[in-house]
Amino acid sequence: MRYSMRRRSGRAVASALALLALAAGAAAGTTAIASPATANHTATATLDSALRADLVQYLHAQGAIEHLSALSVRVTYPDGRPGTAVSAGTTTYGGHTPVSDNAVWQIGSNTKAFTSVVLLQLEAERKLSIRDTLGKWLPQYPAWRDITIQQLLSMTSGIPDYASQPAFDAALQADPDSVATAASLVDYVRHLPLGARTYSYSNTNYLLAQLIIERVTRHSYFDEVTRRILRPLGMHHTCFGPETCPAGVASHLPAGYAMQAALPGLDGKAVPPLNLSWAQGAGGLISSLADMTTWDRALYTGRELPAAQQRELESLISVDTSKSISATTADDPDGYGLGVSQQFEPSTGPVWTYAGGTFGFRVLHVYVPETGVLIAIAVNSEVDDNAPALKLFDTVYRTISAFQRR
Known part of the structure; x- marks a missing residue:
């Protein structure tokens, strides 16, 4: 299955949440390392x-x-402690x-939070309301005129x-x-x-959100994200493919491989490194994990929005019932906000997490409010069965927990 360009539900990420226990272990384990600089360096290495x-x-x-x-x-x-960054493997399959x-x-649908934040910033500037309808901003879609930005x-x-849609698959291949x-x-x-107005993951929503941004600002979506988010946060290794990516960026991407049953024409082939025009404001960002963790920390600690809009960003509905919830719980563990996702894990409580997938990459981030630890993981293929990759998260958890006990 695809993580988020074809995300079935929050359960895809929920089964990965053994990783989230890692976050609590990471925080405790790092502070347990001896305080002298040499000891800390040795333990980190x-x-x-x-x-x-x-x-x-x-x-x-x-x-x-x-x-x-x-x-x-x-x-x-x-x-502010130095982060931990670890990689393995080669930039191409069979390469050196x-x-x-x-x-x-x-980074796939990790992009969606950027789209939401721009709209919420525009709301804070009184240029729109998220309760505005498509009829006001996008009258070219009359069948959807009563749908709100919030929906x-x-x-x-x-x-x-x-x-x-099969026609989309055929055109892409x-x-x-x-x-x-x-x-x-x-x-x-x-x-x-139209389907029922209950929770149902649809990337089309975020293309329409992009078009509203462009209608309101009279600037391109990519310009607005760059001006409002990327430049202020110093995210110099983030761009939208192919619109804003410098030519040299492609050389910094590992090759990404499509391995989904619905796309046999792409099987095992490297996808275009920069052309994410098929994803746009739903999933078109290219980024380093350093930039992405910078953004996610700013996002979840309230640096990007006034308090009222931060509350709107984090206003959750249950993925299972489509009812409003204040937070996820053991009985109702999957919640969706406005381009952000919260899930409940017994060892940490509610955490913010999003799994983004394109046709050649999978990128997951997890933020644990209780500890402030933020984790991002990336791999360079997209497959239908993510169960083995989720076990990797368990392995990472056990490794960091072992250092906690030392």
Whole structure:
């Protein structure tokens, strides 16, 4: 299955949440390291080696099965301590160039939070309200005129997902390099019937959100994200493919491989490194894990929005019942906000997490409010069965927990 360009539900990430226990262990384990600088450096280097060994073991076990060659993990802490960055493998399947800790990746639907934040910033500037309807801002879609911006962002609009349409699959396989627009992608579903206005993951919502940003600001979506988010946060290794990516960026991406049953025409082939025009504001960002963790920390600690809009961003509905919830619980563990996702894990309580997938990459981040630890993991293939990769998260957890006990 695809993590988020075709995300079925929050359960895909929920089964990965053994990783989240890692976060609590990471925080405690790091502070347990001896305080002298030399001891801390030695312990960190040893932890890096152990984590790299975990990644190498996964490559040996799953590399051929998943047609992947590169993995990367980054952990950051709330008090400014240096983060942990570990990578393993090579930039191409069967190649020899080691993947760098500074590699960039297609981060898929981790992009959605950027789209939500821009709209919420516009609301704070009184240029729109998230309760405005599509009839006000996008009258070219009369069948959807009563749907609100809030329903788009919370995945409760009932608008079908363009990325799940057979015609979209066929077009992508016929010409992976073709450049699409948000409007052309919306056309795959504009004449389909609406579903119920309950939670249903649809990437089309975020293309429409992008079009609203452009209508309100009279600037391109990519310009607004760059001006409002990337430049202020110093995210110099983040761009939108292919619109804003410098030519040299492609050389910093590992090759990404599509391995999904629905896309036999792409099987085992490297996807275009920069052309994410098929994803746009739903999943078109390319970023380093260092940049992504910088952004996610700013996002979840309230640096990007006024308090009122931060509350709107984090206003949750239950993925299971589509009812509003104040937080996820053991009985109702999956919640979706406005481009953000919260899940409940017994060892840590509620955590913020998002799994993003393109046709050649998987990138997951996890933020644990209780400890302030933030984790991002990236791999360079996309497959239908993510169960083995989720076991890798368990392995990483055990490794860091072992250092906690030392």
